[in-house]
Amino acid sequence: MNNIETFSNIPHILANGTEWYLGLSACVDGGTKLYGVSGRAKRPGVFELPLGTSLGVILNECAGGMQDGYKLRAFLPGGASTAFLGAEHADIIMDYPTPEKAGSRLGTGLAILLDDKTSPIGMIRNLEHFFAQESCGWCTPCRDGLPWVERLLIAIEEGRGTPEDIERLHDAARLIGPMGRTFCAHAPGAIAPLASGLKMFAEDFQRMVSKSTPGTVESGAAGQAA
Numbered sequence: 001m002n003n004i005e006t007f008s009n010i011p012h013i014l015a016n017g018t019e020w021y022l023g024l025s026a027c028v029d030g031g032t033k034l035y036g037v038s039g040r041a042k043r044p045g046v047f048e049l050p051l052g053t054s055l056g057v058i059l060n061e062c063a064g065g066m067q068d069g070y071k072l073r074a075f076l077p078g079g080a081s082t083a084f085l086g087a088e089h090a091d092i093i094m095d096y097p098t099p100e101k102a103g104s105r106l107g108t109g110l111a112i113l114l115d116d117k118t119s120p121i122g123m124i125r126n127l128e129h130f131f132a133q134e135s136c137g138w139c140t141p142c143r144d145g146l147p148w149v150e151r152l153l154i155a156i157e158e159g160r161g162t163p164e165d166i167e168r169l170h171d172a173a174r175l176i177g178p179m180g181r182t183f184c185a186h187a188p189g190a191i192a193p194l195a196s197g198l199k200m201f202a203e204d205f206q207r208m209v210s211k212s213t214p215g216t217v218e219s220g221a222a223g224q225a226a
Ligand code: SF4
Pocket: 134, 135, 136, 137, 138, 139, 140, 142, 143, 182, 183, 184, 185, 186, 187
C-alpha cells in the first residue's frame, strides 16, 4: 500500500508521460511534492511545488513568512517524526538527500516551525503525547516507553523535573530510538524530535530543572521495558 499523494500522480503520469513528470521537478528526483508549513507562519498551508523547492520559497513565498513579532528558531522539516534543524537551515533544499545531510529527513515535506517565543519542551511534549496516543500497543518500548517519556516531559515543563529526568530522557531516546527495537517505525519516529531536541535545546532543559521543585515521575512498567 502506498499513500494517496503517490496515487494521485499516477493518472497524470499516464496521461502526460514520464518525461513530462520528471521535468516538473527542481532536482534529480522527478515530479512535484506536497509541501506544507504549520506553526507561526502568516499563511500556514499545503502547497504543491516542484520537488527540490527550498524551504525559503515554501515558507516565505507560499506561507507568507513568519508572523510579525516571531522569529524562526528551529523546525522539523518533514513532520512530527523528523529531527529538528536549526534556523540556519531555513533555506534548505527540500529534496531527499539535503535534509539527510543536515541530520534530519524530508519525511512528509510538511515543516513544523518552532518560533522564538514557544517552549521547545512544550512542543516536544505535545508531539510525544500524540505519538503515545497513536501507539497500537504491540511493542513494549513503544506502548509503555512513550507515555513514560511524556510524563517526564510534563514534569520538566511544570517545574517538577530533575537533572536525572533529563538523563532518563536521553536513555529513553537511546533505547527506544534505533530501528529494529520495535515492530514498526512509529517508535523510532516518535523519538526523532526528542533525541534531536535534547541536544539542540539542552540549555532550555537545564534551565527548567535548575529552578524546579523535584517531584516523582512514575516509570511504571516502562522503566523495565525501555
Ligand atoms: S512500534 Fe509500531 S507496532 Fe510497535 S507498538 Fe508502536 S505502533 Fe505498534
